[in-house]
Amino acid sequence: MDLEPYRGELVAYCYRMSGSFHEAEDLVQETMLRAWKARERYDASRASVRTWLYRIATNVCLTALEGRARRPLPSGLGAPSEDPGAPLTPAFDIPWLQPFPDARYDVDARADLRLALVAATQVLPARQRAVLVLREVLQFSAAEVAExxxxxxxxxNSALQRARAAVAELGDPGGIGEPDDAGAREAVRRYARAFEAADVPALVRLLTDDAVLEMPPVPLWYRGRRDYGRFMERVFETRGTGWTVRHLGAGGEPAFAAYAPAAGGGFRLHTLQVFTVTGGRIARNVVFADPRVFEAFGLPPEISAEECAEAR
Known part of the structure; x- marks a missing residue:
């Protein structure tokens, strides 16, 4: 019995459940181990291998998530800050939501891996979350999910109705609607050029009126062009200009790794920034500074000036 072809989609499922890429990989490894041990008891007349694996993965996830706090983004914890000079104090005691590195697995339904949508489903109890993902994202029948x-x-059906209602109460957190992939990538490329030029007015022109900037593990966040721009001015004043970026994908959304100029030459990894684009403008930028996120995306900690020039 070959289980490996299902690994990628199972990692995506466990990520939707847990909100952590690293935890998702561990949960899938446990799923595969349990499936291998139970392979002699598998009954093909009752369910396909895929359905059987999802049953095991769901049980693994529900056990792991029992009693766990949800994984939020800063915007899910309180009101936005209006002070661009506020201390950037990390809150490492909070289990922050992580982005999904697109390059690691070949997953079909990436749209449902977007940060805003995963953050929204994190408010649900684990069983409701499983029902919502299994029914609405993975398109299993109600009978299959019941099994x-x-x-x-x-x-x-009752759990699905409650899950839909709970997510609907959140409105449209950060633009959950389907993105225009080509338009979104072009918008982020324009943003990247302005970012590398430290052109704050150009950055601000690319934002929606109520654009959100948040920076886990720092719990504060900003909303609106004015405060977003003021904070970016602070960034370039304190960290200097002459940055470079590497474009990536995260949960079906455009992203880039931002490298700040290093004192001895070259560039040092600073953040991973994941963008939500609405109507050709940046609606949300989630800026990650967690080394474990960098590791998941396989980002080199430093790049030389020569490597940067070759990449262009």
């Missing part, structure tokens, strides 16, 4: 969760079709 996977060891419950009834009526219970699945």
């Amino acid at each position: 996977q969760l060891g419950t009834t079709v009526a219970a699945v």
